[in-house]
Amino acid sequence: MVDGGTMPHAVASTRAWVRRNLELRPIIETKHVNFYYGAERALHDVSLAIPADGVTAIMGPSGCGKSTLLRMFNRMYELYTGSRVEGRVTFLGQDLLRADVVALRRHIGMVFQRPNPFPKSIFDNVAYGPRVHGMAKKSALGETVEQSLCRAALWDEVKNRLKKSAFSLSGGQQQRLCIARALAVRPRVLLMDEPCSALDPKASDRIEETIRELAEELTVVIVTHNLQQAARVSDYTAVFLAGGEMAEFGPTEDLFNAPQDQRVRDYLEGRFG
Amino acid sequence: MTDQSRDNRRRRRAIQTIAFSLLGMASVASFLALGVILYFMISQGSGAISWQFLTEFPRKAMTEGGILPAVVGSFYLTLGAIAVSLPLAVASAVWLSEYARRGWHVRLIRIGISSLAGVPSIVFGLVGLAFFVKVLGIGVSVLAGALTLSMLILPVLIRAAEEALGSVPTSFREGALALGSTRWHAVRTVVLPAAVPGIMTGAVLGISRAVGETAPIMFTAAAFYMSHLPQSPFDKVMALPYHVFVMATESPSYWKTKDLQFGTALVLLGLVLTMNLGAVVWRTRARRRKQW
Numbered sequence: 001m002v003d004g005g006t007m008p009h010a011v012a013s014t015r016a017w018v019r020r021n022l023e024l025r026p027i028i029e030t031k032h033v034n035f036y037y038g039a040e041r042a043l044h045d046v047s048l049a050i051p052a053d054g055v056t057a058i059m060g061p062s063g064c065g066k067s068t069l070l071r072m073f074n075r076m077y078e079l080y081t082g083s084r085v086e087g088r089v090t091f092l093g094q095d096l097l098r099a100d101v102v103a104l105r106r107h108i109g110m111v112f113q114r115p116n117p118f119p120k121s122i123f124d125n126v127a128y129g130p131r132v133h134g135m136a137k138k139s140a141l142g143e144t145v146e147q148s149l150c151r152a153a154l155w156d157e158v159k160n161r162l163k164k165s166a167f168s169l170s171g172g173q174q175q176r177l178c179i180a181r182a183l184a185v186r187p188r189v190l191l192m193d194e195p196c197s198a199l200d201p202k203a204s205d206r207i208e209e210t211i212r213e214l215a216e217e218l219t220v221v222i223v224t225h226n227l228q229q230a231a232r233v234s235d236y237t238a239v240f241l242a243g244g245e246m247a248e249f250g251p252t253e254d255l256f257n258a259p260q261d262q263r264v265r266d267y268l269e270g271r272f273g
Numbered sequence: 274m275t276d277q278s279r280d281n282r283r284r285r286r287a288i289q290t291i292a293f294s295l296l297g298m299a300s301v302a303s304f305l306a307l308g309v310i311l312y313f314m315i316s317q318g319s320g321a322i323s324w325q326f327l328t329e330f331p332r333k334a335m336t337e338g339g340i341l342p343a344v345v346g347s348f349y350l351t352l353g354a355i356a357v358s359l360p361l362a363v364a365s366a367v368w369l370s371e372y373a374r375r376g377w378h379v380r381l382i383r384i385g386i387s388s389l390a391g392v393p394s395i396v397f398g399l400v401g402l403a404f405f406v407k408v409l410g411i412g413v414s415v416l417a418g419a420l421t422l423s424m425l426i427l428p429v430l431i432r433a434a435e436e437a438l439g440s441v442p443t444s445f446r447e448g449a450l451a452l453g454s455t456r457w458h459a460v461r462t463v464v465l466p467a468a469v470p471g472i473m474t475g476a477v478l479g480i481s482r483a484v485g486e487t488a489p490i491m492f493t494a495a496a497f498y499m500s501h502l503p504q505s506p507f508d509k510v511m512a513l514p515y516h517v518f519v520m521a522t523e524s525p526s527y528w529k530t531k532d533l534q535f536g537t538a539l540v541l542l543g544l545v546l547t548m549n550l551g552a553v554v555w556r557t558r559a560r561r562r563k564q565w
Contacts, residue, residue: 074451081374105453112451116444118463128462129452178448185452 027052027189027219028073028096028108033087035068035244037080042068043244046087050189050236055211055220057230057252060240061267066223068244070191073221074108075101092188106133109182110191114198115174117166117181122158125166125177129185144184152180153210172203179210190214192222196229208233227268231256239264314539321536335498335520336529340537342499346415346510347484347541349503350494353419354426354483359476361423362430363465366472369431370438371460390428395488397425402492416506418494425489426479433475437468470559474552481548485541487514497523513541 026049035043042065050056058066068077073096077083089096096104106129117125126145130136136144145162149155154176158169166177175195182190192211196204211220211233224230230237231252238249241263248255248264259265329339365386373379401421411417441464449459487495496509497519503510517537520530 076447076451079447079450102453102455105451110451112444112447114444116442116448118445118448119467128449128454132449132452132454132458181448181452 025052025093026050027092028221029090030069030072031088031090033072033085033089035065035072035077035086036082036084038082041244043072046244046246048238048246048249050219050221052219053215054235055215055222055233056236056238057234058221058223058238058240059225059227059230059267061242062225064240064242065244066240067193069240070110070193070221070223073189073191074105074110076110106185107187108189108191109185109187111175111178111182111193111195113194115171115178117169117174117177120166121163122166122169122177123162126180126184129181133185135185145180148180148184149177151183151210151214152176153206153213154180170203172199172206175199175203175207176210179207179214183214187218189219189221192220194223194225196224196226204229239267241267310542314535314542318532318535318537318539321532322539326536327540330500331498334525335533336526337533340513340516340533340540342502343511343513343516343537344540345502346495346499346512347514347544349415349510350418350422350490350512351480351484353415353506354422355476355480357420358423358427358430358479359472362427362475363434363472366431366434366438367460367465370435371456371464386428386431389424390432393488394425394486397421397489398492400424401489406493412507413493413496413509414507415494415503415510418490418510418512419506421489421493422483422486425486426483429482430472430475430479433478434468434472437471437475438464440471441467470555470563474556474559477548477552477555481545481552484548485514485545487512487518490515491518513537513544517541 028050030046030048033043033046034041035046044065046065046069048069058069060066071077072085072089073091075097077085078101085097091099091104091108118128120128123145126148127136127141130141130144146155146159149158154173157173158164158177161168166174169177175198179190179195196207199207208229211222214220215235220233222230222233234252236250237252237255239247239255239259239261241247247261247267248259255264256268259268326339327344328341330341332338365382369379369382373382398421401417401424405411405417405420406413409417411420445463445467446459449463450456454462490512494510495512495515497511499509499511517534520534520537521527
C-alpha cells in the first residue's frame with residue numbers, strides 16, 4: 001500500500017548502505033523485556049535491537065506500548081509511580097537500567113508529542129542543556145546554540161530574535177526549537193514521541209526533512225502512528241500490537257513491501273489500529 | 274396534552290424561578306455586606322483622614338493627632354511575618370508537590386497544615402506569648418509579633434504556593450528531566466520561575482491577612498502607646514488594628530476618639546482591600562500573559 005518509489009533518492013541510497021550494516025552492533029538493545037504500570041503489562045517480552053545508523057520507526061495501534069518503549073530508553077518512565085521493568089536493556093552494551101540517569105539522558109535526548117519549550121527566551125531554551133551539564137563556557141555557548149538551531153533548521157527564522165520568548169514561535173517552530181534544545185547536549189540518540197502529531201502537514205514535512213538530515217549523524221528512534229510518515233523517514237520499522245507485543249522488525253522497505261506476520265499485514269492495510 | 278401535565282410544567286417552572294431568585298438574592302446579600310461595611314466606614318471615618326493624620330504621632334492621650342507609629346508598626350510586623358513565612362512556605366510547598374511520595378507521613382503533614390489554618394487567632398497570640406516571648410525570651414517585640422503572625426499566614430502561603438506549582442505543566446518538568454537535569458535543578462530553573470506569579474499573589478493575600486489581625490500581636494508585640502518609632506526588632510510597636518482596639522476599649526476617654534477610631538479602621542480597611550484588589554488584578558494579568 002505504501003509506494004517505495006515516493007522515497008527521495010538520497011534516502012533510498014542511504015538505505016541500501018544501511019541494510020548492509022544491519023549486522024553492526026546495535027546502539028540500544030532490549031532482551032525479553034516486560035514492562036508494567038502497576039499490575040498492567042504494557043510491554044510483552046520485547047527483544048529488539050535498534051541499529052546505530054539511521055532512523056528506526058516504532059509503529060502500532062494506540063495502547064500498544066510504543067511510547068512506553070521510548071520512555072524506557074531514557075528512563076522517563078521512572079516519573080510514573082508503580083512502573084517496573086523486567087529484562088535487560090543496554091545502551092552501547094552497558095546496562096541502561098542501572099546507568100547514571102543524568103549521563104544517560106545527556107546521551108539519549110527526547111522530543112515530545114507536543115512542543116514543550118520552557119517559558120524562557122529562544123536562546124535560553126537551547127542553552128538549557130549545555131548549562132545543566134556545564135558543557136560550554138559563556139563564550140562558546142552562543143556557538144553551540146547557533147549550531148543546534150542550524151541543525152534543527154530553525155536558525156534563519158530566529159537569529160534576529162533569540163531573546164524573544166519561545167512562545168512567540170509557531171507550533172512547528174516550537175517543535176524545531178525543542179529538537180534544537182535536545183541536540184545542544186550532543187546526544188548519540190534522539191527519541192521522538194510522535195513529534196508531528198500536534199502540527200499541520202507543512203510543519204510536519206519540515207520536521208521530517210530535519211529528521212532525515214539528523215540521521216546522518218545520530219540515531220533517531222521515532223514513534224509514529226502515521227504509516228506514510230514511517231515509510232518516508234525511517235530505515236527500520238518495528239510494529240507493535242495491542243498488548244505490547246512486537247510483531248515484526250526489519251528494514252522499512254522490506255516490512256512495508258512484504259510483511260511476514262499476518263497481523264502486521266492487517267495493520268498495514270488498515271484493518272485495525 | 275393533558276391539563277394535568279401542563280399544570281405540572283407550569284408549577285415546575287415557577288419553582289425554578291423562585292429557586293433561582295433566592296440563590297441570586299443570597300449572592301447579592303453577600304455583596305451588600307461589603308457595601309454596608311464600606312459605606313459605614315467611609316461615612317464615619319473619612320472625616321478624620323488627612324495628611325497629618327497619616328504622618329503625625331497621637332497627641333493628648335491619643336484623643337488627637339495621627340497614627341504614624343501604628344502605620345509604621347503594622348508595616349514592620351507584616352514585613353517580618355512575610356520574610357519568615359514566605360521562604361518556609363515555598364520550601365514546604367516544593368517538597369509537598371515536587372518530591373513527597375504519597376504516604377502516611379505526607380498525609381499527616383497536609384492534615385497538620387490545614388489544621389493550622391483552622392486554629393483561632395487568639396490561640397496564636399497565646400502560643401506566641403508563651404513560646405516566643407517567654408520560652409525563647411525574645412520579649413514583647415516586633416520580632417515576636419512577626420514570628421507569631423508568620424505561623425498564622427503559613428498555611429495560606431503554603432496552599433497558594435502548592436497551587437501555583439501544581440499549575441505548572443508537567444511537560445516543563447519532563448522537558449528539563451529529559452535533558453538530564455536533576456529534579457532539583459528542574460524545580461529551580463524551570464518550575465519555580467513559572468510559579469512565581471501565583472506564589473506572589475498568595476504572598477499578598479498573606480500580607481493582607483497579617484496586617485489586619487489583632488489577637489496574635491496583642492500579647493506579643495503591640496504597645497498601647499509609643500512616643501518613638503521602633504528602633505530595633507526587640508522594640509514594642511503600635512499597630513493599626515490594636516490601636517483601634519485600644520482607643521475603643523481602654524482609653525480613659527474613648528468617647529472622644531470615635532472619629533479617630535473610624536479613621537484608623539478606614540485606613541486599615543483601605544490597606545487590606547487595596548492589597549486584595551492588587552492581588553486579584555495581578556493574578557488576572559499573569560493569567561492572561563501566561564502562554565502555556
